[in-house]
Amino acid sequence: xxxxxxxxxxxxxxxxxxxxxxxxxxxxxxxxxxxxxxxxxxxxxxxxxxxxxxxxxxxxxxxxxxxxxxxxxxxxxxxxxxxxxxxxxxxxxxxxxxxxxxxxxxxxxxxxxxxxxxxxxxxxxxxxxxxxxxxxxxxxxxxxxxxxxxxxxxxxxxxxxxxxxxxxxxxxxxxxxxxxxxxxxxxxxxxxxxxxxxxxxxxxxxxxxxxxxxxxxxxxxxxxxxxxxxxxxxxxxxxxxxxxxxxxxxxxxxxxxxxxxxxxxxxxxxxxxxxxxxxxxxxxxxxxxxxxxxxxxxxxxxxxxxxxxxxxxxxxxxxxxxxxxxxxxxxxxxxxxxxxxxxxxxxxxxxxxxxxxxxxxxxxxxxxxxxxxxxxxxxxxxxxxxxxxxxxxxxxxxxxxxxxxxxxxxxxxxxxxx
Amino acid sequence: xxxxxxxxxxxxxxxxxxxxxxxxxxxxxxxxxxxxxxxxxxxxxxxxxxxxxxxxxxxxxxxxxxxxxxxxxxxxxxxxxxxxxxxxxxxxxxxxxxxxxxxxxxxxxxxxxxxxxxxxxxxxxxxxxxxxxxxxxxxxxxxxxxxxxxxxxxxxxxxxxxxxxxxxxxxxxxxxxxxxxxxxxxxxxxxxxxxxxxxxxxxxxxxxxxxxxxxxxxxxxxxxxxxxxxxxxxxxxxxxxxxxxxxxxxxxxxxxxxxxxxxxxxxxxxxxxxxxxxxxxxxxxxxxxxxxxxxxxxxxxxxxxxxxxxxxxxxxxxxxxxxxxxxxxxxxxxxxxxxxxxxxxxxxxxxxxxxxxxxxxxxxxxxxxxxxxxxxxxxxxxxxxxxxxxxxxxxxxxxxxxxxxxxxxxxxxxxxxx
Numbered sequence: 001x002x003x004x005x006x007x008x009x010x011x012x013x014x015x016x017x018x019x020x021x022x023x024x025x026x027x028x029x030x031x032x033x034x035x036x037x038x039x040x041x042x043x044x045x046x047x048x049x050x051x052x053x054x055x056x057x058x059x060x061x062x063x064x065x066x067x068x069x070x071x072x073x074x075x076x077x078x079x080x081x082x083x084x085x086x087x088x089x090x091x092x093x094x095x096x097x098x099x100x101x102x103x104x105x106x107x108x109x110x111x112x113x114x115x116x117x118x119x120x121x122x123x124x125x126x127x128x129x130x131x132x133x134x135x136x137x138x139x140x141x142x143x144x145x146x147x148x149x150x151x152x153x154x155x156x157x158x159x160x161x162x163x164x165x166x167x168x169x170x171x172x173x174x175x176x177x178x179x180x181x182x183x184x185x186x187x188x189x190x191x192x193x194x195x196x197x198x199x200x201x202x203x204x205x206x207x208x209x210x211x212x213x214x215x216x217x218x219x220x221x222x223x224x225x226x227x228x229x230x231x232x233x234x235x236x237x238x239x240x241x242x243x244x245x246x247x248x249x250x251x252x253x254x255x256x257x258x259x260x261x262x263x264x265x266x267x268x269x270x271x272x273x274x275x276x277x278x279x280x281x282x283x284x285x286x287x288x289x290x291x292x293x294x295x296x297x298x299x300x301x302x303x304x305x306x307x308x309x310x311x312x313x314x315x316x317x318x319x320x321x322x323x324x325x326x327x328x329x330x331x332x333x334x335x336x337x338x339x340x341x342x343x344x345x346x347x348x349x350x351x352x353x354x355x356x357x358x359x360x361x362x363x364x365x366x367x368x369x370x371x372x373x374x375x376x377x378x379x380x381x382x383x384x385x386x387x388x389x390x391x392x393x394x395x396x397x398x399x400x401x402x403x404x405x406x407x408x409x410x411x412x413x414x415x416x417x418x
Numbered sequence: 419x420x421x422x423x424x425x426x427x428x429x430x431x432x433x434x435x436x437x438x439x440x441x442x443x444x445x446x447x448x449x450x451x452x453x454x455x456x457x458x459x460x461x462x463x464x465x466x467x468x469x470x471x472x473x474x475x476x477x478x479x480x481x482x483x484x485x486x487x488x489x490x491x492x493x494x495x496x497x498x499x500x501x502x503x504x505x506x507x508x509x510x511x512x513x514x515x516x517x518x519x520x521x522x523x524x525x526x527x528x529x530x531x532x533x534x535x536x537x538x539x540x541x542x543x544x545x546x547x548x549x550x551x552x553x554x555x556x557x558x559x560x561x562x563x564x565x566x567x568x569x570x571x572x573x574x575x576x577x578x579x580x581x582x583x584x585x586x587x588x589x590x591x592x593x594x595x596x597x598x599x600x601x602x603x604x605x606x607x608x609x610x611x612x613x614x615x616x617x618x619x620x621x622x623x624x625x626x627x628x629x630x631x632x633x634x635x636x637x638x639x640x641x642x643x644x645x646x647x648x649x650x651x652x653x654x655x656x657x658x659x660x661x662x663x664x665x666x667x668x669x670x671x672x673x674x675x676x677x678x679x680x681x682x683x684x685x686x687x688x689x690x691x692x693x694x695x696x697x698x699x700x701x702x703x704x705x706x707x708x709x710x711x712x713x714x715x716x717x718x719x720x721x722x723x724x725x726x727x728x729x730x731x732x733x734x735x736x737x738x739x740x741x742x743x744x745x746x747x748x749x750x751x752x753x754x755x756x757x758x759x760x761x762x763x764x765x766x767x768x769x770x771x772x773x774x775x776x777x778x779x780x781x782x783x784x785x786x787x788x789x790x791x792x793x794x795x796x797x798x799x800x801x802x803x804x805x806x807x808x809x810x811x812x813x814x815x816x817x818x819x820x821x822x823x824x825x826x827x828x829x830x831x832x833x834x835x836x
Contacts, residue, residue: 022777022779104797110797117810200810201809215614215637219634221640221809221810245832250834335437357829359437359441361536365825366830367830368829368830368831370835372834372835373526378522379520379826380522390618391619391823392535392618392810392811393810395825395826396824396826405810405813406814407781407782407814408792408814411786411787412785412787413787414663414664414786414787415791417790
């Protein structure tokens with residue numbers, strides 16, 4: 001079977017299943033999620049055996065320790081996947097909610113109700129736990145799903161999906177609502193991005209290369225997620241102790257994620273007082289300092305920044321630092337170079353804080369807090385399928401509601417248009 | 419200047435203007451809309467002269483009467499454009515509205531607020547009135563706009579945009595917020611669809627060919643609008659007098675628009691009683707009848723339908739008619755062939771009505787009313803930029819709110835993530 005044949009087959013299964021899933025009761029969906037969670041734990045031995053095949057192949061091909069760690073499953077990680085599904089079962093069902101109700105002068109009753117998107121394609125990379133997580137979120141929001149994970153994790157993903165299908169279908173989910181693309185050559189990813197006949201939306205979960213490929217190739221509506229070139233601006237009026245704690249947290253607590261800080265802007269009036277101590281503290285945390293001219297003058301260990309630095313999401317223990325002469329300069333710099341993800345100002349001046357929140361173009365704009373909070377769990381959504389950095393459909397962390405669409409349901413008594 | 423050079427130049431102007439426009443007060447935006455309306459009427463003579471150049475060129479090139487009519491401006495049409503802008507000025511400003519407010523256990527205050535999309539690209543065809551209408555809606559919702567109309571209307575569009583720019587900028591709009599692409603070769607449309615550096619969204623307004631081109635070529639997030647292969651299903655329990663009136667209205671009141679009826683499905687138990695009179699009435703309105711086998715048997719004038727008929731949006735005085743044996747068959751047929759636009763059931767059985775509304779996958783699902791009501795004005799939005807037939811971002815008629823995004827504005831007191 002070619003990639004296109006496999007996708008047409010699974011696309012058709014998913015589309016058919018999506019109609020039944022769209023009207024399935026919340027309790028059946030929840031029971032299925034709980035059954036899938038139990039089954040993942042019951043089948044742990046088999047899942048770990050299949051995961052071992054992926055790990056052995058990865059080692060043989062010289063996969064890095066970091067990638068092998070992402071790929072590896074364990075008793076604890078399988079428990080965490082199961083726990084994730086149980087948490088999704090506990091969240092409110094977004095489907096069926098009436099968002100607005102209007103009666104028009106001609107008597108037409110127009111209700112806007114929340115409905116599933118239909119069929120969602122998810123393209124991701126090496127982490128097999130995304131498989132359970134993404135499938136669980138799609139099912140709870142009434143969507144059929146076509147998963148396309150990385151080739152490194154194929155055995156693990158097949159095992160996880162098999163277990164979820166068996167348990168989920170036995171618990172009343174319509175057959176065909178969970179699908180895994182087994183052809184993991186590049187052509188299957190491209191074909192999925194162009195499966196307009198069956199897919200309603202495609203969501204990439206992964207690095208900048210994957211996002212770019214989706215942007216370039218997808219004809220299915222896509223939701224861009226993830227890239228975060230996040231700034232913290234320390235204003236003239238900042239509480240500098242707070243600023244230091246926030247920068248240490250935003251930069252070093254988990255540097256490889258999209259809501260980690262990548263750039264530090266400092267008002268010139270506090271640069272001399274603030275920067276040497278701040279940058280020394282970052283250095284102690286093994287952070288490499290890249291600075292503009294004024295930063296390099298204040299802190300000789302800093303490496304001179306290039307234009308490229310301002311645009312780059314390092315995802316590493318590295319920070320770009322710049323001195324600015326006004327909040328306006330900070331705002332202009334951020335709007336020019338950021339990736340519309342998360343930006344923060346540290347200030348005691350609430351007028352400047354509000355100006356920053358109004359003028360910065362990003363999904364999340366913080367006053368006096370770490371950028372690391374941009375996350376579905378931290379925002380109280382209970383779950384997250386990704387963080388949207390585009391402006392249409394959803395912006396910022398996407399929970400269950402962001403996996404739905406709406407429909408106008410109109411009831412009349414024979415109205416015709418004059 | 420090449421198309422790409424022109425677009426990069428205007429894209430950069432629009433992006434810069436978008437930051438100022440995003441925080442502009444409602445009253446300045448409204449004053450600018452009113453000033454633009456007045457200016458269009460004051461400059462009527464010049465606009466009509468420029469429109470005459472387009473009309474003369476069109477005639478010379480043998481443009482059809484229908485197209486020439488779409489292209490033609492008049493005193494009344496310019497008044498209507500001005501009136502449209504005045505109505506937009508009266509609508510509530512969606513920007514700045516707080517949609518949700520949360521305080522998290524750690525004290526973070528998270529507000530979700532409505533913000534403009536940023537820069538919107540609009541690609542459209544021959545109607546010059548779209549120019550004023552689309553620009554007005556974008557400005558009111560705080561968005562800079564890049565308009566790319568058809569080459570047939572270039573003189574008219576240039577004149578309208580010039581008048582709106584002069585009046586709007588004098589009234590306080592940031593310069594560069596209204597732009598018209600003057601290169602009207604195909605390459606400028608394609609370049610606009612790929613102007614990710616400056617554009618936040620692209621909206622095509624036009625026929626199926628334009629929509630397909632955007633789907634195929636755009637890397638900028640697009641909102642698909644317009645195609646309507648709309649069905650009316652007459653159920654066994656229908657009030658047949660009401661059914662006949664609705665079908666006549668939905669099919670013949672304005673057959674060239676996307677919310678017009680294209681297909682008629684009839685339950686077998688009422689087919690014999692309903693169809694001959696219904697189809698004769700349609701014939702009297704010059705509608706060509708295309709039917710399945712059972713329809714052709716009941717109504718000998720009907721032309722046998724092909725598979726292609728069921729998929730086609732005729733946009734003409736033509737209707738595809740089919741007899742079905744159950745509501746389930748009607749629903750399955752519609753979900754297979756429709757374009758997710760507007761669908762109607764005529765029934766007195768409210769259980770079947772609800773089933774239809776739940777199971778049909780479309781932007782608007784009607785019980786006992788004409789599909790012709792799917793329209794921003796009819797829905798009470800006061801305006802419309804188009805009708806979305808995709809599921810992400812917006813579905814159905816798009817008013818001012820659908821031209822906005824959201825932003826999370828978060829206020830803390832030094833919170834860091836543990």
